[in-house]
Amino acid sequence: MDFRKINNLSVACVIFGLDADNLNVLLNKRTLNLFDDNFPVIDDWMLPGQHVYKSSNLEQSADSILKNFTKEPLTNKKQFKTYGSNRRVNTEKDLLWTRSKGVESRNLTVVYYLALPIETINIEEKEDLKWFPINKLPEIGFDHESIITDAYEDLKSKIMTEPIMFNLVPMKFTLNELQIAYEIALNITLDNRNFRKKAISKPYIVPLEDKKKTEMSKKPSKLYMFSSDIFEKLSVKDHIVSSIL
Amino acid sequence: MDFRKINNLSVACVIFGLDADNLNVLLNKRTLNLFDDNFPVIDDWMLPGQHVYKSSNLEQSADSILKNFTKEPLTNKKQFKTYGSNRRVNTEKDLLWTRSKGVESRNLTVVYYLALPIETINIEEKEDLKWFPINKLPEIGFDHESIITDAYEDLKSKIMTEPIMFNLVPMKFTLNELQIAYEIALNITLDNRNFRKKAISKPYIVPLEDKKKTEMSKKPSKLYMFSSDIFEKLSVKDHIVSSIL
DNA sequence: GCAAAAGTGTTACGTCTACACCCATGC
DNA sequence: GCATGGGTGTAGACGTAACACTTTTGC
Helix, strand or coil: CCCCEEEEEEEEEEEEEECCCCEEEEEEEEEECCCCCCCCCEEEEECCEEEEECCCCHHHHHHHHHHCCCCCCCCCCEEEEEECCCCCCCCHHHHHHHHHHCCCCCCEEEEEEEEEECCCCCCCCECCEEEEECCCCCCECCCHHHHHHHHHHHHHHHHHHCHHHHHCCCCCECHHHHHHHHHHHHCCCCCHHHHHHHHHHCCCEEEEEEEEECCCCCCCEEEEEECHHHHHHCCHHHHCCCCCC | CCCCEEEEEEEEEEEEEECCCCEEEEEEEEEECCCCCCCCCEEEEECCEEEEECCCCHHHHHHHHHHCCCCCCCCCCEEEEEECCCCCCCCHHHHHHHHHHCCCCCCEEEEEEEEEECCCCCCCCECCEEEEECCCCCCECCCHHHHHHHHHHHHHHHHHHCHHHHHCCCCCECHHHHHHHHHHHHCCCCCHHHHHHHHHHCCCEEEEEEEEECCCCCCCEEEEEECHHHHHHCCHHHHCCCCCC
16 A cells, blocks of 8 residues: 555545534534644634545545544445635635645545434544534635535435435434435425325335334334335436426 | 646546437547557547646636637536546556556546537547547547446436536527437437427527528428526526425 | 428326324323 | 324326327428
8 A cells, every 4th residue: 555645636525414403514623823822823624634645546535534533334425526726725824724734735626425314323523523504614714615515505406316315314214304304404394294195105215114213202103214226226217207398 | 827737637528419310429539659650559539638737727627628629619518527546547558558648547537528519519520539429439448438428327317407408409499409409318209299388388498589490391490599597597496396205 | 282390289197285183102 | 181293185286198180381
């Protein structure tokens, strides 16, 4: 293995995490102390990312970012865009940072994103690693805020055409959990009865045998899971229901 | 301007051109003569592309590829994926070629694609620059054949959710031309009456005043154009008619 | 007047929307 | 027995699919 970095090439991940109220993004703290440890020159947030090693490819780099946070196997990451403007790094802070890290300021970033339910994935928040609701982001360095915006738009449009909602929900889910996931992720409201009818009619949303999930003081609800096998077997016609024309 | 190349970074374009019978891809010849000019060691095809200059960004590089072929302003190119596996260049031919060009074999290629009607765009075919029907591709070097396949899949799925069909058709088009464009690009057949009804019902497909297009010995047909202004003003709900759920 | 492509309507069927109440459970 | 969230059906509007003949033109 050749662990020298390719100096002008990095990979970053937009990690979307759904909780009961919000769609969140996982961010790393970016701090730089120059003169006084109590007054950092830079103190904001950025996407988790790293430079690519000479002997690894893009997917491997993205995977290793994710492995820093959790031991769970994280899957279904999507490469969505590469940022390579020659003006990407242009604020004083950004230039300071790249100089202090010894990387080139003309830097290509290949961005992946990933969507998952916060509750089932074990990511430990720390001082320098936190979830932020997508509509309450903190101050963010580089062009990462617009990357997040782009990725969110892409996520929303993929939700309409690909079965990625099932990544945002635990493997076994109730129909109401699925509905709420749609509502939060797309920022819409849905009619419960119509939603259930539509979901139940999909062959790839399979009811689980007599298993129910009990909480306190209410009717236990039926669990379902998504079958990608069944989904894949359907024709394209069943997937894409209507075209833009 | 700094015209030194970034040695590990290239941009390539999949240029889709629609004619009366086929969806085509524009390819460049790849030849290398080592011993005998009449028997090239490499003699196959590749995507038009080039390395990125230190002072230009990705979009500019993609534009300059296109400017090699035509003076028409080409628009609506989309960045769709970046290829950066460390095993991308691994056949003997590919290694020969990169060595002969003095570029690194660990190379990142940012791929754009573009869809346009062949008839209205002025690209002159030469010995080393030709259109090939997407289902009759010649021998292709590097991983460019799978790039073309990926791009075509992406194009087809975007046709369902974005108004890019209107790029594949002249600015003023008849409904039958539009229908045939859909049929060729998606490799489907459509019912003419239903297609017309649906198209006419879209506010962004606007009939042009009394203008008709005459050819020989047949009824002249009405022309339409696509209004992106009207399209943009519609709500997202009008665009995406149905979700995967 | 004929060849060639443009253009047009109706019916049956399925899907989507809107909407309000009963059910099962744990305390 | 009550609070909490789970679960259900129907009617009208809308969109889609299937299908064959008439119109306009240039020669």
